[in-house]
Amino acid sequence: MLNYDPLACLPSSEELPDSDDTPVDNELQDLIPGLLKTLLAMAWPERMDWFFGVDMGIYYDPDLPPIVPDGFLSLGVERFYDENLRPSYVLWEERKVPILALEVISQNYRGEYSTKKAEYAKLGILYYVVYNPFRRRKPRLEVYKLINGDYTALEDGSPVWLPEIGLGIGMERGTYLGIPREWLYWYDRQGQRLLTPEEQAKFAQQQAQEVQQRAELLAQRLRSLGIDPDSLT
Known part of the structure; x- marks a missing residue:
């Protein structure tokens, strides 16, 4: 009996182009999804069941070019395949449709409100x-959610809670890579945004300084009482 595997007839991610060779229109289309990816890596360091692609092609039909969001999140997939990482995201290999797609608008529209929106809905991506x-x-x-095959805009405001992801997404001013501007961030259930690497390092430094200051104040108080703090160690 002949065993037929339809997947064996389809090209693999290694055989498909890893880019559509379309340059991004501005830096924000790389930096904003890059920040969201970095924040997830810090929030989920032990989780290995997620992947966030930045300017990466999603192949959904072997006879068609990929669709390339500025960023997308998938849950329930391998975070890393090997040290060479993913060249692209191939649906017939991953078996998981991304749960979220992100587009950062430039001054040149690329169908974000029309063709891409319709394509993401057709693929079944839950959040756009x-x-x-x-x-x-x-x-x-x-923020749109796919309901009965169509995208419905969720409530205005920031952040917007995404229960299937367990995080909210929103915007506020901050500094990332030394650039002060409005950025997109992930938020916890209480509405507190996740800190960037720079902010976490600054927070740790401030804590260390506070501990040092408290130690110096305690040493001064002991000396005022005639106690040598060094003799207590």
Whole structure:
């Protein structure tokens, strides 16, 4: 009896192009999803069942070019395959549709409100996040959820809680890589945003300084009482 494996007839991620050769329009399309990926790596250091792609192709049909979000999150997949990492995200290999897709709008629209939105809905991506830093009158951050095959805008405001992910997503001003501006962040259930690596390092330094100051004050008090603090060690 012939055993037929349809997956064996499809190209693998190693055989497919890892880029559509379309350059990003500005740095934010790399930096914003890159920050979200970094924050996840710090929030989920022990978890190995997630993957966040930045400017990476999602292959959903072997006869069509990939769709390339600025960022996307998948849960329930291997975080790393090997030291060479993923060249692309191939749905017939991963067996998991991303749970979230992110688009950062540039001054040149690339179908984020039309064709890409429709494609993500067709793929079944649960959340579609659009950040438009150039907006003044409309919300700059929009979060959509797939309900009955169509995207429905969730409530305005920041952050927006995403229960299937266990985090919220929102925007506020901060500094990342020395750049002060409005950034997108992940938030916990209490609405507290996750700290960047720089902020965590600064917080640890401040704590160390406070401990040192308390130790010096205690030593001064002991000396005022005629006790040599060094004799207590």
